[in-house]
Amino acid sequence: MNIGVPRERRTMEYRVGFTPAGVELLTQEGHTCYVEHEAGLGAGFSDYDYERAGARIVYTSDEVFGRADLLLKVSRPTDEELQWMLDGQILTGFLHLASARRAKITTLLEKKVTAIAYELIQKEDGSLPVLKSMSQVGGRMVAQVGATLLQNNYGGKGILVGGVPGVPPAEVVILGAGASGTEAAKAFLGLGASVCILDKELERLQEIDQLFGGCIVTMVSHPFNIAKVVRFADILVGAVLVPGERAPLLVTREMVRSMRPRAVIIDASIDQGGCVETSRPTTHASPTYVEEGILHYCVPNMSGVIARTATHAFNNAAWPHIQNLVRLGLDEALKEDAPLAQGVATRAGEIVNPALKAVYESGNH
Numbered sequence: 001m002n003i004g005v006p007r008e009r010r011t012m013e014y015r016v017g018f019t020p021a022g023v024e025l026l027t028q029e030g031h032t033c034y035v036e037h038e039a040g041l042g043a044g045f046s047d048y049d050y051e052r053a054g055a056r057i058v059y060t061s062d063e064v065f066g067r068a069d070l071l072l073k074v075s076r077p078t079d080e081e082l083q084w085m086l087d088g089q090i091l092t093g094f095l096h097l098a099s100a101r102r103a104k105i106t107t108l109l110e111k112k113v114t115a116i117a118y119e120l121i122q123k124e125d126g127s128l129p130v131l132k133s134m135s136q137v138g139g140r141m142v143a144q145v146g147a148t149l150l151q152n153n154y155g156g157k158g159i160l161v162g163g164v165p166g167v168p169p170a171e172v173v174i175l176g177a178g179a180s181g182t183e184a185a186k187a188f189l190g191l192g193a194s195v196c197i198l199d200k201e202l203e204r205l206q207e208i209d210q211l212f213g214g215c216i217v218t219m220v221s222h223p224f225n226i227a228k229v230v231r232f233a234d235i236l237v238g239a240v241l242v243p244g245e246r247a248p249l250l251v252t253r254e255m256v257r258s259m260r261p262r263a264v265i266i267d268a269s270i271d272q273g274g275c276v277e278t279s280r281p282t283t284h285a286s287p288t289y290v291e292e293g294i295l296h297y298c299v300p301n302m303s304g305v306i307a308r309t310a311t312h313a314f315n316n317a318a319w320p321h322i323q324n325l326v327r328l329g330l331d332e333a334l335k336e337d338a339p340l341a342q343g344v345a346t347r348a349g350e351i352v353n354p355a356l357k358a359v360y361e362s363g364n365h
Helices: 020-027 047-052 061-067 079-084 102-110 129-149 179-191 202-211 223-230 253-257 307-328 330-336 338-342 354-362
Strands: 002-005 032-036 056-058 070-075 090-094 114-117 171-175 194-199 217-220 235-238 264-267 288-291 294-297 344-347
Touching: 002 061, 020 032, 020 047, 020 307, 032 047, 032 061, 047 056, 056 061, 061 079, 070 307, 079 102, 090 307, 102 344, 102 354, 129 179, 129 235, 129 264, 129 294, 129 307, 171 179, 171 223, 179 194, 179 202, 179 235, 194 202, 194 223, 202 217, 217 223, 223 253, 307 330, 307 338, 330 338, 338 344
Parallel strands: 002 032, 002 070, 032 056, 070 090, 090 114, 171 194, 171 235, 194 217, 235 264, 264 294
Antiparallel strands: 114 344, 288 294
């Protein structure tokens, strides 16, 4: 099989779709890997690293797209990249198509692209192994971002997250007790913050209580409780996920208005549309804005600037599925690898994922 590894083109996206170690494993089996010039530079992988692993370096974008049967990407393709794609290609990456413009999905359908979204790869127990790797990275990153944004020079309230003797720590509220929310709670707790986490599943809150030995306040995620806790939050973290769907809107503008001036909102659900009414996507180049007197941070590719850690993390999780695709071919891989089959969003001109199909047919793009 011919595998293409393009350079990511989104603003400050430094991750890369495949590592030299992965290239070496596939080329040793007789497959061909085409890697775009300097594709891995942000993650610390040089062209020489890829060449030494057996890759062929290509110097134009249309060539890496034009030679590939399988494209290994990180982020959803840009409009330009969609034009370079060939009919019938296989595309992998964190695609988040539920929050994409309708025209992009239409193009994937017209070109009969098999789009495999890493965030949809799902095991029988309901876990999302590849997304979990990025949720762990992003969740831990939330704490360092939040601590920084509370500083006066970033527009925050001038609060030290962990406080000091005689001065209380920051109040952190986390919506969602999945992988991202749990890792954020762990990191904030490590910094000494006072942490409250909300989730709609009582069983999950019981697990959180056990995991943290009762050191974190847990609450059921009812609108009344959310409205109550956002009022005192110094940092509010949105970490909710419904696989394949837009994130549910949990925090209204009215709730945001009730927050203390210069508090911080980090909407880590923004890649799926966001869970706060006042959220809108930002970039690492301009990551924050102020609305209703509250500092918002809503970068969809948050882990794109810790590219080496993030690239290794998701490649570790995605590798078995990539290996199956390349070794077995698409049809056989989808039969043999049930979690991979769950990740298929579009195939042969049809939307396969039911949640995405509902969003697309509703026209809410």
